C-alpha cells in the first residue's frame with residue numbers, strides 16, 4: 001500500500017488538514033478503481049467496509065494479486081467529520097455555508113478544452129485517452145477558495161480518470177441500496193447482486209450534481225455530442241448506501257469487503273478465480289419512481305413497516321401520534337415496491353421526511369435527491 005496525504009487549506013493558521021489516499025497495485029495500471037467512504041462524514045458503515053477492504057487488499061498485494069490499480073479514500077470528508085454540535089456529529093452539511101458536501105460538484109464539462117473534438121476519431125481507446133486527459137485538465141482548472149471547494153476538487157481529480165468509482169455512503173435506517181446512471185445498470189448488476197442490494201435507483205440526472213454524476217456523466221454527454229466517434233461509458237460511477245447509520249458491524253463490513261473484492265476480480269483489477277455471482281435481490285427501478293413519504297402533521301413517529309419490507313399501494317407505513325390530542329394519523333404509500341430507507345428520528349414536524357419506497361411508477365420530476 002502506498003499512502004499519500006493531499007494537503008487541504010488551513011481553516012486555522014498553523015493547522016494543516018489533509019486528505020488521506022491509499023493506493024494498491026502499480027501506478028497507472030488498469031482497470032483503476034476509486035473507492036471513497038463517507039463524503040457525508042458521519043456515515044460510519046462505509047468507513048468500516050473500507051477498513052475491512054484495505055486489510056484484504058494488503059493481503060492480496062502481498063500475494064501479487066493486484067492486477068489493476070485500486071485507490072482508497074478512507075475518510076472522504078475530514079472537514080465534516082470534525083463538525084459536532086453539542087456532542088452530535090453533523091457532517092452532511094458544511095457548517096461554514098450550509099451546503100451539502102455531496103452536491104454542486106464542479107462540472108468538468110464546463111471547462112473542457114474545445115480542442116478535444118478535433119482529437120476524437122474512429123479509435124475507441126484513443127478517444128478514451130484523449131477524453132480522460134481533457135477531463136483531468138478541466139478538473140485541475142476548477143477554481144477553489146474555501147476548504148470545501150478544495151476538498152471537492154481533490155476528490156474529483158482523484159476519481160475522474162478511474163474506470164470504476166464507488167462513492168460509499170449510508171442512509172439513516174436502511175437496507176443496502178444503490179444509485180447510478182441507467183446506462184450503468186448492466187455493468188453494475190454483478191456488484192449489486194454481490195452486495196445484496198435491495199433497491200437500485202436509476203437516473204440520467206438526479207439534480208444538484210452529486211459526486212458520482214460529476215465523474216460519470218461527461219461520457220454519455222460526449223457520446224451524444226460526437227455520434228461519429230466511438231465513446232464508451234469509460235468512468236462507471238455509483239453511489240452506494242451501506243445500510244443505515246447504526247449498521248456498524250464487523251461481520252457485515254467483512255462481507256461487504258468480500259463482495260467488493262469479488263467485483264474487482266470480475267472486472268480484472270484483482271487476480272483470482274471468477275467469482276460466483278448470486279441472483280439479484282431486486283430489479284433496477286427509476287429514481288423518479290422513488291416515493292418520499294412525509295409526515296403530514298407533527299408528532300410521534302411509530303413505524304409499522306421496517307426497511308426492506310415489500311409494500312403495496314395503500315399500505316400504512318407509519319402512524320403519527322399527536323401526544324396532546326391522542327390523534328393517530330396513518331401515513332400510507334401510493335407506490336408498490338420496497339420500503340428501502342426510513343428516518344431514525346421518532347418525532348417529526350409537519351413535512352418531515354419519514355422514508356422512501358422504491359416503486360416502479362414515476363411519481364416525481366425535477367430534483368430527485370434529498371436536500
Ligand SMILES: [Zn+2]
Nearest residue numbers: 040043169170
Ligand atoms: Zn451520504
